[in-house]
Amino acid sequence: MLRLYNTLSRSKEEFHPLDPANVRLYVCGPTVYDFAHIGNARPLIVFDILFRVLRHLYGDAHVTYVRNITDVDDKIILRAAEEGVSIPNLTLRTAEQYHQDAAALSCLAPSHEPRATAYIPAMIAMISRLIENGHAYEAEGHVLFEVASRPDYGKLARRSLDEMIAGARVEVAPYKKNAMDFVLWKPSDAAQPGWGSPWGRGRPGWHIECSAMSEALLGESFDIHGGGIDLVFPHHENEIAQSESAHSGKPPARIWMHNGFLQVEGEKMSKSLGNFFTIHDLLKDWPGEVLRFNMLRTHYRQPTDWTLHGMKESWTTLERFYGIAEPVLATALSADFLAALCDDLNTPLAITELHKCNPAELGGGLGVLGFSVVQDRIAARAPVDPQEIAGAIAARAAARKIRDFAEADRIRDGLAARGIILKDLPTGTTWEVKR
Ligand code: AMP
Ligand code: ZN
Secondary structure, eight states: OOEEEETTTTEEEEOOOSOTTSEEEEEOOOBSSSOOBTTTHHHHHHHHHHHHHHHHHHOGGGEEEEEOBBOOOHHHHHHHHHHTOOHHHHHHHHHHHHHHHHHHTTOOOOSBOOBGGGGHHHHHHHHHHHHHTTSEEEETTEEEEOGGGOTTTTTTTTOOHHHHHHHSOOOOOTTOSSTTOEEEEEEOOTTSOOBOOTTOSEEEOHHHHHHHHHHHHHOSOEEEEEEEGGGIIIIIHHHHHHHHHHTTTOOSEEEEEEEOOEEETTBOOOTTTTOOOBHHHHHHHSOHHHHHHHHHTSOTTSOEEEOHHHHHHHHHHHHHHHHHOOOSOTTOOOHHHHHHHHBTOOHHHHHHHHTTSOHHHHHHHHHHTTOOHHHHHHHOOOOOOHHHHHHHHHHHHHHHHTTOHHHHHHHHHHHHHTTEEEEEETTEEEEEEOO
């Protein structure tokens, strides 16, 4: 029995899908204007684990996972202008990079990955419905959601209207009836991306994107909606308000799940502190599966501290697991391992259980966590230390000089086993990493 913590009820609940033949999950995806950072890797990995657990329990063909791409946003407009590139150039390039990062972290591709710009008509239709049934109003080319039209607004965040106004950076604008009213549609000038609408040429607000895309791909009601804890308010609160207002009060998702935040070496990650890491950069030094394993050592709802020390420990543990695990029997699972995962995705406990498993169950368990044991045994390598390699090259040259070719080959093969390939050129020996 799968139990999941529901932010809406602030408690763990038994999971009963609306339709076991089609379990439906929606997770808010990235806004594509820059490389994803290690914090963004957390929801990516956490909800990939959920996807895999659901597939294990209900069958691969019976789970639909939607993760959107936000490709219309003011941050995108700004960045494209700064770089002097077109918006599609920036968003396509960034989305492609995101796919590469996700694949390197062993995340399965979601079933659908809708791009917001491909669903503008669905957004316009939903906004029109909200105006018709009295939950939204047009003002100066904008369409705003009228928060006062929903007495239960704030039920996810569990905050009063006053707290919400104080806590959120609400934009005060003369055309708003209430400071909390949020934008569904806003006008675009000639230089900004825009689409024709009943309210003039403009573009959607961020919140309506997810309501419209989840409705289009998963229906009015689905099982689970996920994202980082920072999205509870206002993003998810607003999604609930919009979708319930458009669907006669029907809640969009039954369970709302949120991952805790990640910080780095005890501090909030920020560019100014110099502790800001993109996934792309970390992958130059660490195999993706070590990043993934490191993330799973903390329960997804806890805050997590990403440290160099923790990464090294993760590498050692994973290598040891790979050394013991038996592939093939991916279906063999220890009951305690599965019970840990089914208890609100308790991956740290599941990893503790893996330490007790026999080789077949260990292989099976790693498989469910997204580690492909056969390939990853090859992929698990010691970190590359250029100084150490220079030393090994010198030792090999010295061995060759005294015609100790056995020793020279032993050094070369030892490096090759770690993916470090030596190349003898007329100018000397160089090396490259083949991973
Ligand atoms: P963003 O691109 O900022 O909208 O973030 C994309 C996803 O990453 C959202 O689900 C965020 O909640 C999540 N996220 C952003 N920063 C962090 C962080 N430091 N730790 C955990 N999750 C984060
Ligand atoms: Zn969203």
